[in-house]
Amino acid sequence: MENKKAISVLAALAQETRLDIFRLLVRAGQEGMAAGAIGDALGIPAATLSFHLKELKNAGTVRCHREGRSLIYRADFGTMTAFLSFLTENCCQGVNGESSRTKKRGACC
Amino acid sequence: MENKKAISVLAALAQETRLDIFRLLVRAGQEGMAAGAIGDALGIPAATLSFHLKELKNAGTVRCHREGRSLIYRADFGTMTAFLSFLTENCCQGVNGESSRTKKRGACC
């Protein structure tokens, strides 16, 4: 994962409503949730919800597919895997003066 | 780490200049870097740099201490450890319909 992509994931999750949505979808697991059900669960107006879902989707943190009249959203764990790798590679390497080429874990993870 | 704290870490790193600063400090390791050296390395005006360092500091991602006329900044790996735990706890649980109480790793990490 490159820098820009990581920043978009960080920005997507760095907002209370969106983090709530994302965590709800994580709890919902593979079956996901319809947009309307998310809005009901969290008490978010449809237009506002749609805006945030788009942000999450653009960052690749969620995916969606249509089922009848509903759009079912799910957390994208593939993106999260790559994102966590990015974080550990970029926040744990180079600690204690180690070369950034060494692949050993640093102080933080 | 609670929700609000995690959001402040996410927001601190969700900005290109700040992510650059943070990654530079990670590479600098335990000895850290003076604010001026960071500004020189990244070509950031002093006032702008100070603004971003404050954001990073408020989120707990960096710490600083004075050495003579310089303020030495270092990455705070303790915060990053806690932050990574928060992420894995909140993005990996509940996958495949598992109860959120199970502590097994999910699909993403």
Add this chain to the structure above:
DNA sequence: TCTATATTTCTATAATATTAGAAATATGGA
């Protein structure tokens, strides 16, 4: 004490993000 260096705080401007009503689009069923 005076001066230079290092950095922050103050301030204003510019840029970006968030909110939500209203209108538009898509689907399914009578």
Add this chain to the structure above:
DNA sequence: TCCATATTTCTAATATTATAGAAATATAGA
């Protein structure tokens, strides 16, 4: 086709964040 439901897009107002010059503060050394 007509209607109800589900959701998005459009729009405009509001709020938040980023930028950087200028002034202020802190430290060290002559």
